Amino acid sequence: xxxxxxxxxxxxxxxxxxxxxxxxxxxxxxxxxxxxxxxxxxxxxxxxxxxxxxxxxxxxxxxxxxxxxxxxxxxxxxxxxxxxxxxxxxxxxxxxxxxxxxxxxxxxxxxxxxxxxxxxxxxxxxxxxxxxxxxxxxxxxxxxxxxxxxxxxxxxxxxxxxxxxxxxxxxxxxxxxxxxxxxxxxxxxxxxxxxxxxxxxxxxxxxxxxxxxxxxxxxxxxxxxxxxxxxxxxxxxxxxxxxxxxxxxxxxxxxxxxxxxxxxxxxxxxxxxxxxxxxxxxxxxxxxxx
Amino acid sequence: xxxxxxxxxxxxxxxxxxxxxxxxxxxxxxxxxxxxxxxxxxxxxxxxxxxxxxxxxxxxxxxxxxxxxxxxxxxxxxxxxxxxxxxxxxxxxxxxxxxxxxxxxxxxxxxxxxxxxxxxxxxxxxxxxxxxxxxxxxxxxxxxxxxxxxxxxxxxxxxxxxxxxxxxxxxxxxxxxxxxxxxxxxxxxxxxxxxxxxxxxxxxxxxxxxxxxxxxxxxxxxxxxxxxxxxxxxxxxxxxxxxxxxxxxxxxxxxxxxxxxxxxxxxxxxxxxxxxxxxxxxxxxxxxxxxxxxxxxxxxxxxxxxxxxxxxxx
Numbered sequence: 149x150x151x152x153x154x155x156x157x158x159x160x161x162x163x164x165x166x167x168x169x170x171x172x173x174x175x176x177x178x179x180x181x182x183x184x185x186x187x188x189x190x191x192x193x194x195x196x197x198x199x200x201x202x203x204x205x206x207x208x209x210x211x212x213x214x215x216x217x218x219x220x221x222x223x224x225x226x227x228x229x230x231x232x233x234x235x236x237x238x239x240x241x242x243x244x245x246x247x248x249x250x251x252x253x254x255x256x257x258x259x260x261x262x263x264x265x266x267x268x269x270x271x272x273x274x275x276x277x278x279x280x281x282x283x284x285x286x287x288x289x290x291x292x293x294x295x296x297x298x299x300x301x302x303x304x305x306x307x308x309x310x311x312x313x314x315x316x317x318x319x320x321x322x323x324x325x326x327x328x329x330x331x332x333x334x335x336x337x338x339x340x341x342x343x344x345x346x347x348x349x350x351x352x353x354x355x356x357x358x359x360x361x362x363x364x365x366x367x368x369x370x371x372x373x374x375x376x377x378x379x380x381x382x383x384x385x386x387x388x389x390x391x392x393x394x395x396x397x398x399x400x401x402x403x404x405x406x407x408x409x410x411x412x413x414x415x416x417x418x419x420x421x422x423x424x425x426x427x428x429x430x431x432x433x434x435x436x437x438x
Numbered sequence: 439x440x441x442x443x444x445x446x447x448x449x450x451x452x453x454x455x456x457x458x459x460x461x462x463x464x465x466x467x468x469x470x471x472x473x474x475x476x477x478x479x480x481x482x483x484x485x486x487x488x489x490x491x492x493x494x495x496x497x498x499x500x501x502x503x504x505x506x507x508x509x510x511x512x513x514x515x516x517x518x519x520x521x522x523x524x525x526x527x528x529x530x531x532x533x534x535x536x537x538x539x540x541x542x543x544x545x546x547x548x549x550x551x552x553x554x555x556x557x558x559x560x561x562x563x564x565x566x567x568x569x570x571x572x573x574x575x576x577x578x579x580x581x582x583x584x585x586x587x588x589x590x591x592x593x594x595x596x597x598x599x600x601x602x603x604x605x606x607x608x609x610x611x612x613x614x615x616x617x618x619x620x621x622x623x624x625x626x627x628x629x630x631x632x633x634x635x636x637x638x639x640x641x642x643x644x645x646x647x648x649x650x651x652x653x654x655x656x657x658x659x660x661x662x663x664x665x666x667x668x669x670x671x672x673x674x675x676x677x678x679x680x681x682x683x684x685x686x687x688x689x690x691x692x693x694x695x696x697x698x699x700x701x702x703x704x705x706x707x708x709x710x711x712x713x714x715x716x717x718x719x720x721x722x723x724x725x726x727x728x729x730x731x732x733x734x735x736x737x738x739x740x741x742x743x744x745x746x747x748x749x750x751x752x
Binding site for chain 2: 183230233234236237238239240241244245247248249250251252253254255256258259366370373374377378381406408409411412415416418419422423426427428
C-alpha cells in the first residue's frame, strides 16, 4: 500500500509537469492549429535561466521571475519572427519550423549556458514528508499545487475575461473571429506567450526534483505532445488528464515492471488507447467535408 | 531524345548521371563517404516521401525501420551465421511484416494522432534495441561484420558510394513507376480526400497499408546499408531525432517530389558536416538554417525552385 502511494505521488508529480507542457501544446494549437515542438525548450529555458541567474547571486524567486519573463519573450519572438512570416504554409512545414526553432534554442542554450546537469534548491527543503508510509518530497507538493493553480487561473481567464472569449472565438473559427473584430494575430501572440510562460514555470518547478540541462526539452516535448494527443488535441481538460495519466503509467511501469521499459509501457498504452478511441479521450471526432 | 526527356523515369536517369559524374569532382576519398551517406539517406527519404508526400500520411517513427534494417545485418551474421547481403533482404522482409502488423491498426488514425502513434512505435523499437543488450549490445551498440559479396570484401567509401548510388537509382525507378500505377493514383486521391477516395471505390485502408509497408522496406534497406557502411551501430539509429531528421529531409526537399528526396538528404547530410567548423555554434546554426529554409521555401526546395522557374518562363 505504501509502495502504491509512493508510485502514485511520483507519477502525479511528473504527470503534472507533462500536463503543463501538454497545456502549452493545446493553447497554441487552439489558437493557430500549430503543433509547437519547441514547447519542451520553454521548460528547459525556464529551468536553465533560473539556475544561471541564481548562480549570478540573484535570489531564487526573483531569478524564477526573470526566467519566466525571458522565456515568455522568446515565445513571443518565436511567433513573430518564425511562425508569422510563414503564415499560410502547410501544417508540416510549420511543424518543421518549430522543430528548427527547438534545435536552434538547444544550440544557443549550450553556448550561453553549458552542457552539464544542474539542480535548484527546493523552496521548502529537501527532507521528505512521511505520509501513509510513503516519502513525499515537499517539492512534489509544490509542483502539484502550482499546476492546479495554473490550470485554474487559465480556466478562469479563458472563461471569464473578454480576451479569453476572443481566444475561444479564434479557436472556433479564425475567419469569423476576425470578422467580428478580434485581432487574431494578437491572440496567437498571446497563446505563444502564455504557453512559453507555462513551460518556463514547469521548468522552474521540476528542476529541484529532476535536474535540468540544455537537452531536456526534446523528451518533455515528446511526452507533452503524447499527453495532449492522449487527451484529445485541443481539449484543455484532455491535456491535463493525459499528462497525469502518462506520469502515472510511467511511475507504475518503472515501479512494478522495469524502469528501462517505463517509456515503452507509456507509449504502448497510448497506442492502445488511440487505436480504440482514435480522437483521444476528450477530443471530438473531426468530420471531413468533401 | 525527346521521348527520353518526357519519360516518367527522367528523374531516375538524372540521378544515375549525377551518381556517375560526381566522382570526377571529388578531391578526396572523404567526399565518397559523404556521397555514400547522402545516397543512403536519400533512399530512406524516397520511401518516406511516398508515404508523406503522396499518400499524405505522417510518420514520426520511421527511424524504427532504419533500426530494424541496421540490426538485421548485425544479428543475422553474428548469431545465425547468415551472409550479410541476405540479411539486408531479411531485414527488409521483417520491416515489411512489422509495418503490416503495426500499420493495420494505427493507419486508421489521422493527422497528428497518426504522428503520435508512429512516434510511439519508433520509440518502442529504440527502447527494445537499447534494453535487449544480450542481442543488441545495449546502448553502446555492436560492431557490424563487413559485407562480403562473393569473394569481395566491401569496405572502402568508394565501393559504398557505387553500391548506394546504384540502389538509389533502383529505388527511384521503383518509386516513379509506383506513382504512375493504379496504386499510386489511388494514393494521390487519398491524399486529396480520404472520403472522396472511399466513395470512388478505393480500398483506402489497404492502399495506405501497402504504401506504409513499402516505405518501411525502403527505410530498412537504408538502415542495413548505414550499419554496414559505418561498421558500427547503436540504438540511436532508431531514435526520435533520426525520425525527425528523415521527416525534415522530406519536407525540406519537397513533399511529393521524388527528386526533392535526394536534395533534402543532400542538404541535411552535407550541412552538419560543413558546420562542424563552427564547433559549438553547429547546432544553433543548423536549427537557424532549417527555420530559414522552411520560412522562405515553405513548399520544399525542389517545388519552390521549380515554381520560380515556371513563373519566369511565363
